[in-house]
Amino acid sequence: MTSIAHVAVIGLGYIGLPTAAILAEHGLQVTGVDVNAQTVAAVRAGTVPFVEPELGEYVSRTVARGTLTASTQTPSAEAYIVAVPTPFREDLSPDLSFIESAGRALAPTLSGGELVILESTSPPGATERLAQVIQQERPDLATSGDLKFAHCPERVLPGSVMRELVENDRIVGGVTTEAAEAAAELYRTFCRGEILLTDARTAEMTKLVENSFRDVNIAFANELSVICAELGINVWELIELANHHPRVNILQPGPGVGGHCIAVDPWFIVDAAPESARLIRSARQVNDAKPGWVVDQVKARAYDVLQSTGRPPVVAALGLAFKKNIDDLRESPAVAIVDALARQLSDSQILAVEPHVDRLPPALTGHPGVTLADGRDAIERADIVVMLVDHDDFAALQEVAASKPVVDTRGLWAKRQSSPRS
């Protein structure tokens, strides 16, 4: 059992708020801290300022019970969990300024003996950096050496966060063994998965490596899709056949890699070991180049239409979401592709089809040629169809597009078997 009774969770976003709510649900006194006053006001009112199933019930229940409160000021607590953003800068180096400012804000509240856990996805050494920032602010405590610092990365899946927080295994890395053990005790209050102890740097690297593994494997599939287009081979059939090998499991290609984890975290490894991280850097470059390749494929077909009809083509772009059957358009390669098409085929009309939203995202509203359209209607009106997301709704539309040039980046319609050559 943990002896910790009061926890401050710093950063009330997709990760911090669920963590705060689950700790409060299990009887700890939790203060959620955020620099955004609207977020704090929403939590105080027992509401959630973003969409995550079940989280609303946890927040309203724990706020009503008084175990969860929120503030823009960091209070004194026995443990602090830091879950602030860790973006990368323009030069692809990690931006630790949010972590550092959270550290500076909590330092004055310490009295010695507290546990500080970094949950933000971080480059190797970030937990030690947080410790250093705090110890610089509080030299009186630095010398006694009894502050405990640990890293506990988060690998929950958006949409299933409340279940995965409880069920997933956790890696807990301590700057000291004592810190790792204290952090593990705290997570045991709600986590039923295995809790695995290590040092802070290994824990930081574990999270980065998990996402880099995905990125490298997606890059392999994306590279195959480009090679196969050059060689006139159906990549979907190729991958399906190769995966019959008992030890081969190639992932599916796509229009690029979106989201704020897989497309970001590998750069932290590249930044930490620039000479050695050659495959990881290449994979990032391959995946980042894929949207541009898709745009070029559409432009080649647009040129053909222009040559044969004398007018700019109408393009139906199927899907804007970041992955199938969801409404999340953030960091979506599909949105980036439609944006690039609107810029590069500026005389064309682009009919964007996204059945899960009722308005275009801000990145696309500035293009007069881009409108939101119904799937069947868009395909009927289009000269070229580009499939960007494999939403289930689109499977039935293949017939409508039968006579049109199609760029299928997801293989929803293109998974036909090739005929053997006689």
Ligand SMILES: NC(=O)c1ccc[n+]([C@@H]2O[C@H](COP(=O)([O-])OP(=O)(O)OC[C@H]3O[C@@H](n4cnc5c(N)ncnc54)[C@H](O)[C@@H]3O)[C@@H](O)[C@H]2O)c1
């Ligand atoms: N969202 C995910 O699915 C996910 C999964 C695993 C790991 N992560 C990692 O968790 C971390 C947090 O991600 P998120 O998705 O919760 O981000 P988010 O943007 O949803 O939330 C971060 C919150 O921190 C607040 N904030 C920023 N600076 C602050 C400061 N100095 N003090 C207090 N609050 C501050 C922001 O106002 C915001 O509300 C990141 O490192 C991210 O990479 C996210």
